[in-house]
Amino acid sequence: MKPYPADRIRNVAVVGHGGTGKTSLVEAMLFAARAIDRLGRVDEGTTTTDFDPEEIRRRHTINASLAPLEWKEHKVNLIDTPGYPDFIAEMVAPLRVCEGALVVVDAVAGVEVQTEKAWTFADEQQGSRLVVVNRLDRENAVFARTVELLVARFGKRVVPLQLPIGAETALRGVVDLLQMKAYTWTNGEMTVEEVPADLSAEAAAARERLVEAAAETDDALLEKYLEAGTLSQEDLQRGLRNGVRARSLVPVFCAAAPRGIGVAPVLDAIVTLLHAPAETETLIGHRSPGGEEITREPTVEAPLAALVFKTMADPYVGKLSYFRVYAGRIISDSSVHNATRDKLERVGTVYYLRGKQQEATAQIGAGDIGAVAKLAETETGDTLCARDAPILLPPIRFPKPAMTLAIEPKSRADEDKLGNALHRLAEEDPTVRVHRDAELKQTVLSGMGESHLEIIVDRLRRKFGVDVTLTVPRVAYRETIKKKGEAQGRYVKQTGGRGQYGVCNLRVEALPHGSGFEFIDEIFGGSLPHQFIASVEKGVRKALEEGVLAGYPVVDLRVTLDDGKFHPVDSSDIAFQIAGSIGFKDAATQAQPVLLEPIMDLAVRVPEEMMGDIIGDLNAKRARIAGMEPQGDGTTVVRAQVPQAEALRYASDLRSITGGRGGFDMEFSHYEEVPAHVAERVVAEAKKQKAATAGHS
Numbered sequence: 001m002k003p004y005p006a007d008r009i010r011n012v013a014v015v016g017h018g019g020t021g022k023t024s025l026v027e028a029m030l031f032a033a034r035a036i037d038r039l040g041r042v043d044e045g046t047t048t049t050d051f052d053p054e055e056i057r058r059r060h061t062i063n064a065s066l067a068p069l070e071w072k073e074h075k076v077n078l079i080d081t082p083g084y085p086d087f088i089a090e091m092v093a094p095l096r097v098c099e100g101a102l103v104v105v106d107a108v109a110g111v112e113v114q115t116e117k118a119w120t121f122a123d124e125q126q127g128s129r130l131v132v133v134n135r136l137d138r139e140n141a142v143f144a145r146t147v148e149l150l151v152a153r154f155g156k157r158v159v160p161l162q163l164p165i166g167a168e169t170a171l172r173g174v175v176d177l178l179q180m181k182a183y184t185w186t187n188g189e190m191t192v193e194e195v196p197a198d199l200s201a202e203a204a205a206a207r208e209r210l211v212e213a214a215a216e217t218d219d220a221l222l223e224k225y226l227e228a229g230t231l232s233q234e235d236l237q238r239g240l241r242n243g244v245r246a247r248s249l250v251p252v253f254c255a256a257a258p259r260g261i262g263v264a265p266v267l268d269a270i271v272t273l274l275h276a277p278a279e280t281e282t283l284i285g286h287r288s289p290g291g292e293e294i295t296r297e298p299t300v301e302a303p304l305a306a307l308v309f310k311t312m313a314d315p316y317v318g319k320l321s322y323f324r325v326y327a328g329r330i331i332s333d334s335s336v337h338n339a340t341r342d343k344l345e346r347v348g349t350v351y352y353l354r355g356k357q358q359e360a361t362a363q364i365g366a367g368d369i370g371a372v373a374k375l376a377e378t379e380t381g382d383t384l385c386a387r388d389a390p391i392l393l394p395p396i397r398f399p400k401p402a403m404t405l406a407i408e409p410k411s412r413a414d415e416d417k418l419g420n421a422l423h424r425l426a427e428e429d430p431t432v433r434v435h436r437d438a439e440l441k442q443t444v445l446s447g448m449g450e451s452h453l454e455i456i457v458d459r460l461r462r463k464f465g466v467d468v469t470l471t472v473p474r475v476a477y478r479e480t481i482k483k484k485g486e487a488q489g490r491y492v493k494q495t496g497g498r499g500q501y502g503v504c505n506l507r508v509e510a511l512p513h514g515s516g517f518e519f520i521d522e523i524f525g526g527s528l529p530h531q532f533i534a535s536v537e538k539g540v541r542k543a544l545e546e547g548v549l550a551g552y553p554v555v556d557l558r559v560t561l562d563d564g565k566f567h568p569v570d571s572s573d574i575a576f577q578i579a580g581s582i583g584f585k586d587a588a589t590q591a592q593p594v595l596l597e598p599i600m601d602l603a604v605r606v607p608e609e610m611m612g613d614i615i616g617d618l619n620a621k622r623a624r625i626a627g628m629e630p631q632g633d634g635t636t637v638v639r640a641q642v643p644q645a646e647a648l649r650y651a652s653d654l655r656s657i658t659g660g661r662g663g664f665d666m667e668f669s670h671y672e673e674v675p676a677h678v679a680e681r682v683v684a685e686a687k688k689q690k691a692a693t694a695g696h697s
């Protein structure tokens with residue numbers, strides 16, 4: 001593809017709820033623009049942008065992918081994105097690097113959860129948007145009702161720019177309210193016609209609404225409109241464009257993507273209504289994090305400023321970094337400065353990507369999007385720039401992982417490869433975190449939800465040949481004591497040869513939560529030499545690692561050594577360690593040992609009408625509700641403290657209660673005693689586990 005200057009490029013993220021036809025629309029646009037010569041189908045796994053084996057198998061998008069095309073002397077960089085909350089990172093990043101968004105809505109389902117999320121993220125990025133009401137050829141599809149729903153949710157700035165001709169399977173085309181022309185499609189071929197007579201009154205009324213909306217975008221236009229009662233065609237067009245760019249107007253289009261209906265007019269609108277990278281405001285970055293502000297013009301002559309917005313791990317070619325150039329250009333076989341890491345990067349060949357297809361090019365200039373393989377240091381969100389003109393672009397704000405599961409390798413060979421493979425995958429996906437928990441002897445994987453984590457498991461197998469299973473993570477229980485206890489620890493063996501001799505008297509008592517462990521030496525008159533006192537303490541500390549109740553670490557107690565006996569020949573460090581350990585276990589057993597569990601601070605944000613269900617569910621999870629705060633936007637934040645053991649799958653539970661409308665934040669607060677009936681179960685489980693592992697070895 002030939003290079004395009006920044007005033008002839010349009011970058012557009014195609015976003016919305018899953019199943020609304022985004023991938024089909026992207027495919028249809030590629031086909032309409034002759035960028036591909038065969039129209040692929042999602043249901044056949046043959047589309048350009050759902051090329052990944054996981055996407056083909058699941059029949060839905062998981063990864064953002066690029067789909068550049070040429071339309072009327074312009075280059076349109078479409079980015080197809082997934083519409084599922086688990087893969088939200090793949091929508092957030094494209095919205096960040098595109099000036100515009102196509103929000104695709106299903107003509108039957110209307111505004112859905114991910115439609116709202118996409119809208120909110122587009123608002124945050126201050127992106128212009130066009131709405132496409134797709135799947136209008138389906139049964140029960142009603143354009144007018146979908147528009148009503150959109151207006152009710154997103155306000156009066158949402159205005160139809162088209163009306164459908166025919167409905168459901170009889171859908172034939174669209175009326176363009178700007179040109180007052182009809183476009184119809186037969187076998188994908190478009191014909192321009194007069195507006196059908198039976199639609200002319202409706203079309204006139206809808207056009208009036210559009211003219212009004214366009215007039216309201218600008219005081220001068222409004223004045224003209226109020227004087228003349230209408231707007232000239234040029235003024236209407238200008239008002240529309242300004243409104244879209246200022247985000248005070250969001251035009252709505254009609255489509256049935258697989259049949260080509262409405263596809264070409266959407267491409268026209270992308271070119272005429274959305275702004276070019278060259279028309280964006282001067283780019284602002286920083287010299288260093290939080291440091292001095294610097295600006296950069298969006299031209300190819302300016303020093304380089306580019307943002308890496310996606311990384312793909314590939315076991316063969318290594319990693320592929322997707323970048324958006326804001327200023328200057330990235331040239332094949334050159335070097336650039338990574339301002340985020342303060343490192344020089346060797347750049348090999350740069351590519352244009354279309355789905356999985358790579359096309360090498362000499363350079364990628366301001367406004368355009370491309371990819372490069374094998375950057376050594378660079379990760380998603382990093383800024384690449386000219387070495388002599390450093391600039392740091394604002395990072396991409398990804399949502400925090402919401403769900404954590406433990407990951408277990410199936411075999412020894414899998415275990416060996418796991419660490420590296422996970423590291424590569426975490427590099428690829430900014431919403432994945434991997435953590436090795438030494439205490440619980442497990443590797444935990446955090447992501448956005450269960451299907452996200454399942455996909456990572458698929459990727460481990462397919463890309464790295466590592467087989468693992470996912471399980472609910474273990475909970476880091478603790479043990480403590482509630483009373484005092486006293487015992488003598490004896491380790492005496494004096495039959496033949498070198499003997500063992502160690503005796504110590506220990507007292508244990510509880511300390512307040514959070515105090516940890518104290519060891520007090522109350523030996524008087526040298527009844528034990530110093531070295532053996534240290535041995536006793538060592539033995540006690542070792543015993544603390546595995547409590548008497550269920551084998552969890554013991555905390556918040558004081559152990560006092562007040563007497564002991566030793567033998568001049570048979571006593572040794574090891575004998576006193578063992579005596580200390582035995583003494584501690586006996587004393588602790590008498591001191592009413594109890595189990596402690598981690599308690600989490602939880603904040604859940606949900607629509608008000610779902611509050612009852614949320615609180616009911618939290619009560620069933622042994623939570624304590626701390627408060628409810630209405631947010632003034634129809635949602636309420638519920639604050640609660642909940643035992644971690646009950647909330648390990650909260651991401652899934654919340655999603656099923658709210659249909660994806662809820663969000664939450666959870667973090668560790670403190671440890672608390674486990675209620676007796678729950679503790680019994682945990683202790684029994686721990687004993688079973690221990691017996692099982694003992695049986696294995």
Ligand SMILES: Nc1nc2c(ncn2[C@@H]2O[C@H](COP(=O)(O)OP(=O)(O)O)[C@@H](O)[C@H]2O)c(=O)[nH]1
Nearest residue numbers: 018019020021022023024042134135256257258
């Ligand atoms: N009837 C009809 N089906 C469509 C239309 N667009 C997409 N589909 C189908 O809807 C399903 C989801 O489409 P897809 O493009 O994967 O949606 P995405 O999840 O938004 O990317 C697939 O089975 C498509 O064939 C349409 O305009 N009309």
Ligand SMILES: [Mg+2]
Nearest residue numbers: 022023060061
């Ligand atoms: Mg898709």
